[in-house]
Amino acid sequence: MSEDDFWALINSSISKGTKAERVHWLQCRLVETSPEEIIDFHSWMFLTLQRAETWNLIHAAGRLFWIPSEESFVYFARWLIGLGREAFESVVANPDNLIDLDEVRDLIQYRRSGGTFSNELYPEFEMLGYVAIDAYVQVAKKDARSLWEALEAKGIDVFGSFNPKGEPWDDLEEAQWRLPRIHQYLAEME
Template identity: 40%
Template sequence: MGVDEFWLLIEQSARETTGKEARLEWLHERLVQRSAEEIVDFDAWILTARRKVDTWLMWGAVRALYLDGSDDGFWYFQMWLVGQGRETFERVAREPDALVDVPAVQRLVVMARNRQTWTNDDWPTFESLAYVAVKAWDQATGKGHEELADALESRGFELFALPNPTDEAWELDNAEESARRLPRINRYMRELYG
């Protein structure tokens, strides 16, 4: 499975379903019909995408928009961003400050400002997307997730359970540093919150 097919599956799951659980089921149904190698490919593309956005700058963008600030929250946000589709993902991966332009993000920020409660489908997290290949692997091969992990590691992937940013670390709660590194997000938030 190439990268184009990976993104096609991600985007089709959004177009053909409603809600995160339905998307997961849709993806599972397609992956379980694939070869073991293609399931590994899908998971490898998930990991490749995740590494692109597992940065301090992206984490700072998430925190500056009040989407979540925890280790787990940022880890699950990465999968949510993958779920937004290739164009949005790639744009934001290149420029984390562009996260402020994502319509779903703007809607959530406005909802939070207006003290509206987010539903489970609203939350900018999609933890289970990281496990859809594991579930399909288990069903399709009859092997445990350890063998999938071995297959990924044999391809050179390091498996992490929490964020592991590799770019320049900075104090995410430092307002001046956040404004310098993420000017568009900070301007948007100042304008929104007055």
Template identity: 40%
Template sequence: MDIDGFWVLIEESGRAAKTKKKRLAWLDAHLRERTAEEIVDFQMWLDVVQTQAATWELWGAYFAVFGMGSDDGFEYFRRWLQGLGRETFERVVADPDSLIEVPELLRLLARKGCRWTNEEWPEFEQLSYVAWDPYKAMTGLEIEHLFSQVGARGVATNSSELRGEQWTIDSWDDMRHRFPRIARYWEGRSDKGGSK
């Protein structure tokens, strides 16, 4: 499975199932139809793509949009971005300020004063684990073997190290300078970020 095949599976799961739980079941079923090597490929691309989004700039955009953040939350948010498909994912990674233009996010933010359900919240932690059961069922091996196979290809699994220049948002002016579109969105609103 190459990177294109990986994205086809991710995007087809989104068209076939509208909830996270159903998407995971769809991916599980389709991965069980693949070879063990293809399941390793899928896990590898899942981790490669996740690492592409592990940047300080995207972290800043995430914090600017939600007004809060944690290492785990940012990891699960990046999985959610993957779940939106290749075009959206690559656009936001290349231009983190464009995060505020993602329709799925705008629909949530427009519900001022509303609490988001776990299904709606822009995190998709379980996507990290979707290849585990199919791999174990196919090979009879423990998950550590899957990780070692991915690692043998030179890919680190679940790397949380961020790339780029480290910085923090110290002020509203700093955010406006770095993320003008996100700042314009929030200007004039009394709430400065999402609510879980």
């Protein structure tokens, strides 16, 4: 499975309904493939997540949605992947582009109007990370450990530490120049 095939599946899943319905649809597509293709899908998921691990994106997500931990950020990054290739590529290229996404603006407006995020609305998609695992266990008739071993054989450190790229920072003044449009948008809402 190529990266384009991975993204074609992700993009096609967008119209399939809720997060749970999307996961089910993706699993149904993956169980129609081979164990090798499922391994490839999961490889692309890991590699794509690693591309999102930057200090600027961590802070962009934190400023907009208060993402308090590494685990929360991973679930947020899966949500970003779930928005599709175009959205993901735009935000990874420039985390300040996060504010351009309709989904993000809608969530901010909803929260500002006093709404609380349901699981469906919250900007996280933890289940997306398990799609290939469940499909692999079903198709390969092996446990998840053999999937991890296959990924590690491809050079993917599945249990590696969270290692964001870029220079660490944590200062509101720095946010003004690193994420100027997000900073301006939030300032205008106060």
